[in-house]
Amino acid sequence: MAGVSAKSDGPMSKTRQELLQQQIRAIKNELGENDDDEDDVVSLEKKMQEAAMPPNVWKHAQRELRRLRKMQPQQPGYGTSRTYLELLAELPWKIASEEHEVDLAAAKVRLDSEHYGLSKVKKRIIEYLAVRKLKPDARGPVLCFVGPPGVGKTSLASSIAGALGRRFIRISLGGVKDEADIRGHRRTYIGSMPGRLIDGIKRVGVNNPVMLLDEIDKTGTDVRGDLASALLEVLDPEQNKTFNDHYLNVPFDVSKVVFLATANRMQSMPAPLLDRMEIIELPGYTCEEKLRIAVLHLIPRVLEQHGITNEHISIPEATVELIIQRYTREAGVRNLGRHLAALARAAAVKVAEKEQSVRLSREMQTEMIYHGAQGLGAAAAEADMEEEAMGIREKEIIPLATKPDPLLVDEVVLDTVLGPPKFDGREAAERVATPGVAVGLVWTEVGGEVLFVESTAMLGKGDLHLTGQLGDIIKESAHIALTWVRARSAELKLPVAEAGSLMKERDIHIHFPAGAVPKDGPSAGVTLVTALVSLFAKRNVRADTAMTGEMTLRGLVLPVGGIKDKILAAHRCGIRRVILPERNRKDLQEVPAAILKNMEIILAKRMEDVLHQAFEGGCPWKPASRL
Ligand code: ADP
Numbered sequence: 001m002a003g004v005s006a007k008s009d010g011p012m013s014k015t016r017q018e019l020l021q022q023q024i025r026a027i028k029n030e031l032g033e034n035d036d037d038e039d040d041v042v043s044l045e046k047k048m049q050e051a052a053m054p055p056n057v058w059k060h061a062q063r064e065l066r067r068l069r070k071m072q073p074q075q076p077g078y079g080t081s082r083t084y085l086e087l088l089a090e091l092p093w094k095i096a097s098e099e100h101e102v103d104l105a106a107a108k109v110r111l112d113s114e115h116y117g118l119s120k121v122k123k124r125i126i127e128y129l130a131v132r133k134l135k136p137d138a139r140g141p142v143l144c145f146v147g148p149p150g151v152g153k154t155s156l157a158s159s160i161a162g163a164l165g166r167r168f169i170r171i172s173l174g175g176v177k178d179e180a181d182i183r184g185h186r187r188t189y190i191g192s193m194p195g196r197l198i199d200g201i202k203r204v205g206v207n208n209p210v211m212l213l214d215e216i217d218k219t220g221t222d223v224r225g226d227l228a229s230a231l232l233e234v235l236d237p238e239q240n241k242t243f244n245d246h247y248l249n250v251p252f253d254v255s256k257v258v259f260l261a262t263a264n265r266m267q268s269m270p271a272p273l274l275d276r277m278e279i280i281e282l283p284g285y286t287c288e289e290k291l292r293i294a295v296l297h298l299i300p301r302v303l304e305q306h307g308i309t310n311e312h313i314s315i316p317e318a319t320v321e322l323i324i325q326r327y328t329r330e331a332g333v334r335n336l337g338r339h340l341a342a343l344a345r346a347a348a349v350k351v352a353e354k355e356q357s358v359r360l361s362r363e364m365q366t367e368m369i370y371h372g373a374q375g376l377g378a379a380a381a382e383a384d385m386e387e388e389a390m391g392i393r394e395k396e397i398i399p400l401a402t403k404p405d406p407l408l409v410d411e412v413v414l415d416t417v418l419g420p421p422k423f424d425g426r427e428a429a430e431r432v433a434t435p436g437v438a439v440g441l442v443w444t445e446v447g448g449e450v451l452f453v454e455s456t457a458m459l460g461k462g463d464l465h466l467t468g469q470l471g472d473i474i475k476e477s478a479h480i481a482l483t484w485v486r487a488r489s490a491e492l493k494l495p496v497a498e499a500g501s502l503m504k505e506r507d508i509h510i511h512f513p514a515g516a517v518p519k520d521g522p523s524a525g526v527t528l529v530t531a532l533v534s535l536f537a538k539r540n541v542r543a544d545t546a547m548t549g550e551m552t553l554r555g556l557v558l559p560v561g562g563i564k565d566k567i568l569a570a571h572r573c574g575i576r577r578v579i580l581p582e583r584n585r586k587d588l589q590e591v592p593a594a595i596l597k598n599m600e601i602i603l604a605k606r607m608e609d610v611l612h613q614a615f616e617g618g619c620p621w622k623p624a625s626r627l
Pocket of ligand 1 (some may be wrong): 153
């Protein structure tokens with residue numbers, strides 16, 4: 001053993017190294033340890049060689065491998081070092097999908113066959129593909145699909161990947177708060193890992209995929225600056241040739257990746273990032289569009305996924321309309337797809353049960369014949385047995401199995417499978433049936449929504465109570481609204497004003513239902529005033545009218561955002577009159593003409609105009625002189 005421990009003075013000769021390694025192996029054998037770990041490292045090295053890393057990375061990897069060789073598997077750090085080398089070996093340094101020339105006609109057919117409508121979006125995608133065809137390394141902006149969930153952002157991106165003949169990978173950025181999520185943690189941290197980008201590249205296995213940065217607007221707010229700069233580095237063609245992941249610690253070239261992005265809303269995106277993107281908006285679908293999407297795309301897809309066909313289930317268009325109106329109230333078609341899947345499952349159970357009973361009856365019949373034949377006791381019967389069984393199967397069982405009895409989905413089936421309807425057209429009428437309630441339109445992450453503002457008065461000391469998870473801005477709007485109504489109680493000829501102050505010995509409570517959903521923003525201003533005037537005047541607001549707009553203390557109506565989504569939401573809920581700020585007139589261009597045709601849009605400059613339109617028979621208390 002002394003020979004092993006003795007240090008040699010000069011560099012170790014090769015034969016001496018081998019001798020020592022042999023001795024180590026002999027010692028390990030004696031100790032009962034095998035050579036698995038050694039073999040493991042050898043196979044790792046082979047994998048690394050096959051990965052064809054660039055020379056500088058290869059040098060770095062070999063250094064790390066030498067370190068690993070010197071370590072015992074039980075030693076701390078062995079595991080992390082190994083995992084790191086595995087990552088280096090698995091990354092597609094040289095592997096790329098073959099790049100075909102883009103076939104524009106085929107891409108168009110593909111987009112049309114996979115997506116209904118969206119003609120403007122498809123046109124823009126074809127333009128994008130045309131530029132890539134003419135100049136494959138074009139450094140155009142990154143396409144970013146913006147819209148509520150379920151409108152087809154992800155599936156459009158995957159169609160683009162298909163058209164380019166590249167692999168597709170989606171990286172979810174929702175909830176990413178830390179720059180390290182994108183760029184990785186340094187290996188000195190315990191539990192460190194590569195960032196989502198490198199991890200995505202590893203998973204997809206090629207270095208030129210189409211990579212969808214999903215929910216790019218949902219990255220956390222705390223360290224936005226850093227996050228945005230990490231993302232910018234990824235998207236910047238000048239910098240992304242040598243993208244540096246902290247964990248990887250060697251540059252990786254992501255310049256061949258085709259980046260696309262999705263976001264729910266543009267407003268929350270950092271400006272420098274927005275600058276690098278070309279925004280393509282998908283506002284959501286009308287009921288008619290949803291019906292066509294369901295019939296042409298969702299139902300065939302859902303049936304196929306559940307292994308059933310039209311012979312097993314029949315969903316008439318009228319039923320699809322019922323699902324759209326009574327069970328979903330979304331801008332996209334995601335829940336619609338889920339409900340259709342639930343119906344397909346119910347049909348699948350029916351089919352499976354029927355098959356089982358057919359099989360059982362077939363077995364029983366075979367058995368009966370078998371026993372019958374035995375009863376005959378004749379040898380000939382035994383020979384005929386099989387034939388006879390076949391005969392019966394043909395005569396009786398096959399007609400039973402092929403005679404399909406499809407599950408016809410009607411209102412009753414909807415009720416049993418999906419439960420009682422979640423919405424009905426009468427909601428607005430019922431809720432606005434008492435004074436003090438007005439219908440507002442708000443903008444949320446999932447598109448536009450209809451929101452009811454409820455107010456009530458009670459004995460008290462003149463306080464204003466607000467509930468419904470409200471942010472600061474909406475609370476301020478409520479105070480402005482109350483002040484405005486109080487200041488004009490005489491002009492508005494509010495009956496209670498005659499008693500002196502509007503708030504004398506009274507408290508007002510305003511509630512925004514769906515208390516679990518946080519709400520903020522100034523666009524509820526006009527709705528708040530209308531609800532309060534309705535409360536004090538004891539008159540109902542028109543149930544067919546919804547409104548949106550910010551109001552100043554002097555009663556001017558200011559423009560608000562998300563007009564298109566809000567009008568679509570009103571339309572979905574069966575509301576046919578919408579009061580909007582006059583200065584939002586330009587936004588009406590974006591609303592599909594088919595929707596506008598069915599709606600009455602009223603543009604208001606001042607709060608008095610809104611009130612005049614919000615009540616049946618106008619607003620008799622409209623003051624002659626405007627302040
Ligand atoms: P998003 O990414 O916007 O949340 P998805 O791309 O995941 O939405 O779409 C949800 C589902 O709806 C997918 O199955 C998609 O194919 C389908 N879908 C959405 N829009 C359309 C459309 N216009 N035509 C056909 N299917 C659609």
